Structures are given as structure tokens and as C-alpha cells.
Amino acid sequence: MDNLNPDGGRGRARSPEPSPNHHPESLADREVALNGDGHPALAVQQWLDGEVSEAAARRANGRDVELWSRITEETERRRRMVTPSPVVERLMAAIPATRPAAPQSWWQRPAPFNTALAVVGGTVLLAAGAALGLMLR
Amino acid sequence: MHTTVQGTTTDPADADQQIIASVLAGDRDAFAVLIQRYSDPLYRHALGMTGSPDVAEDILQQSFIKAYSHLAEVRGRFDAWLFRIVANGCKDWLKNIRRTHVSYEEDDQPSNYATPDEDLDRSELRRDLDHALGRLAPSLREAFVMKHVEGRSYEEMADLLGTTVGALKMRVHRAREALQALLEEKYA
Numbered sequence: 564m565d566n567l568n569p570d571g572g573r574g575r576a577r578s579p580e581p582s583p584n585h586h587p588e589s590l591a592d593r594e595v596a597l598n599g600d601g602h603p604a605l606a607v608q609q610w611l612d613g614e615v616s617e618a619a620a621r622r623a624n625g626r627d628v629e630l631w632s633r634i635t636e637e638t639e640r641r642r643r644m645v646t647p648s649p650v651v652e653r654l655m656a657a658i659p660a661t662r663p664a665a666p667q668s669w670w671q672r673p674a675p676f677n678t679a680l681a682v683v684g685g686t687v688l689l690a691a692g693a694a695l696g697l698m699l700r
Numbered sequence: 701m702h703t704t705v706q707g708t709t710t711d712p713a714d715a716d717q718q719i720i721a722s723v724l725a726g727d728r729d730a731f732a733v734l735i736q737r738y739s740d741p742l743y744r745h746a747l748g749m750t751g752s753p754d755v756a757e758d759i760l761q762q763s764f765i766k767a768y769s770h771l772a773e774v775r776g777r778f779d780a781w782l783f784r785i786v787a788n789g790c791k792d793w794l795k796n797i798r799r800t801h802v803s804y805e806e807d808d809q810p811s812n813y814a815t816p817d818e819d820l821d822r823s824e825l826r827r828d829l830d831h832a833l834g835r836l837a838p839s840l841r842e843a844f845v846m847k848h849v850e851g852r853s854y855e856e857m858a859d860l861l862g863t864t865v866g867a868l869k870m871r872v873h874r875a876r877e878a879l880q881a882l883l884e885e886k887y888a
Contacts, residue, residue: 627880631876634829634848644744654757658764
């Protein structure tokens with residue numbers, strides 16, 4: 564059976580997550596600003612980033628908070644999804660039977676060769692030869 | 701996060717390096733530990749980015765094969781290296797195909813909703829959210845999925861994507877604005 568809560572409930576707090584710098588005492592000042600001159604859309608963004616409380620965001624724009632609560636519910640459901648067991652088995656079965664190749668230094672790797680490279684190389688050599696000829700005159 | 705094995709504390713990165721050493725020494729089956737350890741978050745990422753369980757599985761399969769074949773080239777954290785392989789696989793897929801419809805309906809997660817009406821309401825939101833996510837630019841979708849579906853911090857995202865916290869905040873904000881514009885008429 565698929566594990567719906569693979570981290571055993573120890574995972575990151577569900578969005579909106581609290582910021583490490585989140586202090587309730589400083590939040591109060593910000594709440595006042597958001598209710599007054601703050602941009603309502605910005606308040607919702609800050610709430611989603613865990614920078615202000617839901618109450619402050621609701622006061623600024625309750626309609627958007629409602630919409631994002633629903634979206635967050637759905638994204639949290641997706642966060643609990645795990646790889647279906649048959650997929651994990653197929654992933655392992657697809658791994659080559661041979662041992663991974665050892666790393667090679669650039670001088671040990673086979674040099675790529677194609678017509679375009681040969682033409683460019685020839686042109687460079689001709690130009691170098693012509694330049695050398697001019698210098699020796 | 702650290703794990704304790706027989707009274708000693710092991711850093712996950714060190715544990716990964718030990719497994720990698722075993723695999724490189726010829727123990728192919730040890731690679732299964734890495735698959736078990738990282739398949740869930742990577743599957744969620746691929747599913748969130750592509751919206752298709754089949755495509756997510758394909759990307760994961762190709763990514764693990766690539767990781768196995770190039771295992772000797774791992775420098776630094778294996779999980780971050782593996783994440784970049786999967787993330788690039790998702791972006792390549794998005795470049796090659798324009799999705800008109802994405803769906804989570806094929807998932808086999810049981811429903812926890814109380815009534816059939818609530819169930820119907822939520823499956824409609826799922827579908828609409830998938831559709832809206834499918835209309836976001838890949839970079840915005842990636843940022844939104846990592847933040848809201850995978851529940852990562854901005855710092856962790858910046859570490860994995862090699863960009864700044866400020867740039868990622870901007871992407872997430874823009875993704876939210878775009879999603880809200882697409883969904884608010886029906887749901888707000």
C-alpha cells in the first residue's frame with residue numbers, strides 16, 4: 564500500500580509556513596499597515612510565504628485568502644503523493660546490468676570527428692600556414 | 701536531517717557517497733537504496749511539471765539510468781545532482797511538447813472527502829489547477845511546484861536551481877498571480 568505520509572508527519576509545516584524571522588510582536592505592527600496602506604494582494608503573498616498571519620491577510624483580502632486556502636489544500640494533497648510501487652520496481656529493472664563507467668580524463672576520451680570539424684580544422688591550418696608564409700617573406 | 705546508525709550520526713550526503721562507492725565497486729543492487737530514497741520527491745516534481753503520471757515515470761526512468769551511467773562523475777551532493785537531471789528532463793519535455801491538457805485523475809490516491817458533492821467539487825478544482833499550471837511558463841511552474849507542491853524553502857530552491865532567493869520569490873509571486881487570474885473567476 565502506498566505510504567500517504569512518508570515523512571511520518573515530521574515534514575515541513577503546511578503552507579503557509581512560518582518564517583524563521585517570524586516574531587508575533589513585530590507582526591502586530593505589520594498587520595496595522597496591511598489594513599491601512601498595504602497592498603491587499605501583497606498581504607496574501609506575504610501570508611503564503613509565512614510572513615504575516617492569516618488573520619492579517621484576511622483583513623486585507625478575505626476573498627483571495629479563501630481561494631488560496633482551497634488551492635493550498637490541493638497542493639498539500641499532492642505533497643503527500645508517493646511513487647507507485649510498480650514504478651519503483653520498473654525503475655530498478657531499467658538500470659543497466661553493467662557497472663557504471665569509470666571517469667575518464669579529457670585526453671583519454673575518443674576525439675569526436677565529423678566533416679564540419681575537419682573543414683574548420685583544415686581552414687585554420689591553411690590560415691596559419693598563410694600567415695606564417697607572409698611573416699617569413 | 702541526520703540518521704543514526706548503530707549509535708553514530710551519519711550525514712545523508714555521506715550515506716549517499718558510501719552507496720555510490722558500493723555501486724561503483726560493482727554492487728548494482730545498492731543503487732536501489734538511492735532509488736527508494738529519492739524517487740518520491742523527484743516523482744512529485746516530474747508529475748507537477750508534466751501533469752502526466754506516465755511521462756513522470758519516463759522522465760524518472762531516464763534520469764535514474766543517466767545517473768547510474770554517470771555515477772562516477774558525481775561531485776558534491778548526489779541529491780542536488782540528481783534533482784538537476786530530473787529538472788532538466790522535465791524542461792526538455794516541456795520544450796518539445798505543448799500541453800493542452802494535464803491531469804492528476806489517473807492517480808490512485810484514495811479520496812478523504814466527506815461527501816460526494818465535496819469530492820466532485822475538489823476533483824473539479826484539481827482539474828482546473830492542472831489546466832492553469834499547464835498554462836504557466838516552465839520557470840514559473842517549476843518555482844510554484846517546488847514551493848507549494850514539494851514544500852521546499854526558498855533557500856533550498858535557490859540551492860537546487862543555482863539562483864537567488866529574491867529571483868525565486870519573484871517567480872513564485874508571478875506564478876501565484878497568474879494562477880489566481882486563471883482561477884479566481886470560478887472559485888473566488
